[in-house]
Amino acid sequence: xxxxxMTTPLVEMDxxxxxxxxxxMIKDELLTPFIDLETDYYDLGLKHRDETNDQVTIDAAKxxxxxxxSVKCATITPNAARLKEYDLKELYKSPNGTIRAMLDGTVFxxxxxxxxxxxxxxxxxxxxxxxxxxxxxxxxxxxMRIDRPGKAEIVFTAEDGTVTRQTIFDFKGPGVVQGMHxxxxxxxxxxxxxxTYALSVKxxxxxxxxxxxxxxxxxxxxxIFERIYEEEFREKFEKAxxxxxxxxxxxxxxxxxxxxxxxxxxxxxxxxDVQSDMLSSAFGSLAMMTSVLVSPKGYYExxxxxxxxxxxxxxxxxxxxxxxxxxxTIFAWTGALRKxxxxxxxxxxxxxxxxxxxxxxxxxxxxxxTGDLTLITEIKNPKKLxxxxxxxxxxxxxxxxx
Ligand code: NAP
Ligand code: MG
Numbered sequence: 001x002x003x004x005x006m007t008t009p010l011v012e013m014d015x016x017x018x019x020x021x022x023x024x025m026i027k028d029e030l031l032t033p034f035i036d037l038e039t040d041y042y043d044l045g046l047k048h049r050d051e052t053n054d055q056v057t058i059d060a061a062k063x064x065x066x067x068x069x070s071v072k073c074a075t076i077t078p079n080a081a082r083l084k085e086y087d088l089k090e091l092y093k094s095p096n097g098t099i100r101a102m103l104d105g106t107v108f109x110x111x112x113x114x115x116x117x118x119x120x121x122x123x124x125x126x127x128x129x130x131x132x133x134x135x136x137x138x139x140x141x142x143x144m145r146i147d148r149p150g151k152a153e154i155v156f157t158a159e160d161g162t163v164t165r166q167t168i169f170d171f172k173g174p175g176v177v178q179g180m181h182x183x184x185x186x187x188x189x190x191x192x193x194x195x196t197y198a199l200s201v202k203x204x205x206x207x208x209x210x211x212x213x214x215x216x217x218x219x220x221x222x223x224i225f226e227r228i229y230e231e232e233f234r235e236k237f238e239k240a241x242x243x244x245x246x247x248x249x250x251x252x253x254x255x256x257x258x259x260x261x262x263x264x265x266x267x268x269x270x271x272x273d274v275q276s277d278m279l280s281s282a283f284g285s286l287a288m289m290t291s292v293l294v295s296p297k298g299y300y301e302x303x304x305x306x307x308x309x310x311x312x313x314x315x316x317x318x319x320x321x322x323x324x325x326x327x328x329t330i331f332a333w334t335g336a337l338r339k340x341x342x343x344x345x346x347x348x349x350x351x352x353x354x355x356x357x358x359x360x361x362x363x364x365x366x367x368x369x370t371g372d373l374t375l376i377t378e379i380k381n382p383k384k385l386x387x388x389x390x391x392x393x394x395x396x397x398x399x400x401x402x
């Protein structure tokens with residue numbers, strides 16, 4: 001069989017620990033035998049980030065902006081323990097944070113559904129993707145303990161000196177008070193990322209806030225989404241046969257439980273924090289959760305939602321056989337390859353991505369899986385495979401399909 005050719009390189013960001021091991025296995029066993037894989041390679045492994053004073057992360061993000069699509073391996077976000085372990089020059093920022101800040105994107109997380117690994121809500125037969133706004137609100141707040149009677153106010157001093165003030169509360173006794181903010185520009189780019197992503201997966205977009213109570217603050221989120229939808233996306237949505245639907249956050253919580261899935265749910269920062277943890281555990285496993293960063297300019301960065309699986313890596317270093325789940329990392333590659341294929345008009349690449357995903361799912365559905373899944377599956381007598389043996393099993397399923 002002739003290998004599939006690519007015309008634009010995929011930006012490849014290598015990473016750390018167990019996921020770095022998995023990364024190479026996926027490339028060797030599932031990709032390079034079938035594709036003339038062209039990548040623009042950046043080593044975001046912690047050692048190399050340290051050697052380059054983290055310049056490699058910036059270079060990788062720039063390459064992402066140049067070529068459009070990247071695939072990223074999980075990376076260590078250094079803390080005090082890592083500083084010692086890797087003898088680092090400094091505590092570098094999270095690569096994901098650096099890349100997100102440069103690409104100005106929104107992260108979309110979607111579960112990978114497999115028969116036999118059933119969501120807690122039995123009606124969910126299609127994935128629900130969460131898009132969480134990652135700027136401002138309570139995560140960038142100013143708060144104060146009030147320890148005596150007095151008046152709390154919001155005061156805005158304009159650059160020209162004009163002062164606007166409003167009373168928050170006349171305290172008769174102790175309490176608490178909090179101030180927070182957001183920016184039109186950030187909400188606009190969040191909205192554009194959500195509309196762009198929903199179009200790219202051809203799924204409805206839901207957006208929810210609490211604008212009945214927070215009439216100005218949440219009202220602004222609602223208004224910005226509506227304006228951008230009308231001005232830039234309504235026609236495209238109608239053509240794609242998908243809808244944009246706005247409702248209240250509590251209404252969404254209730255609707256979620258009765259839905260079948262198959263839509264993108266955009267949420268404000270706090271709502272997204274709560275709902276994404278709820279959804280990822282309700283769908284089964286962090287190792288079965290994909291993640292893609294979509295910038296309003298149409299740059300895409302694909303990765304797994306989990307980390308570097310440190311505990312398994314230490315076992316691996318001691319020569320023990322591991323059973324680490326590679327599914328989300330495989331899907332990071334297929335997501336990126338499919339997007340590259342779409343942008344470059346290479347149908348074979350898109351079809352290959354579809355087949356590799358199906359091969360991965362069918363392998364699990366046939367009862368062959370890693371240890372994390374044998375613990376939660378309803379498939380009878382599942383076979384627990386090692387990290388490499390699972391990838392080899394996927395290869396056998398894939399080769400039968402090709
Ligand atoms: P983690 O790597 O996600 O792993 C936490 C635990 O979840 C594992 O110990 C394992 O449980 C289970 N798990 C996660 N992924 C799995 C997989 N693919 N297969 C099987 N089990 C899996 O999180 P962490 O241990 O808290 O963080 C490790 C490092 O990852 C940290 O240095 C952190 O900075 C980094 N991190 C990176 C990213 C990213 O790059 N996007 C995201 C999160 C964390 P058991 O041990 O019970 O088997
Ligand atoms: Mg959380």
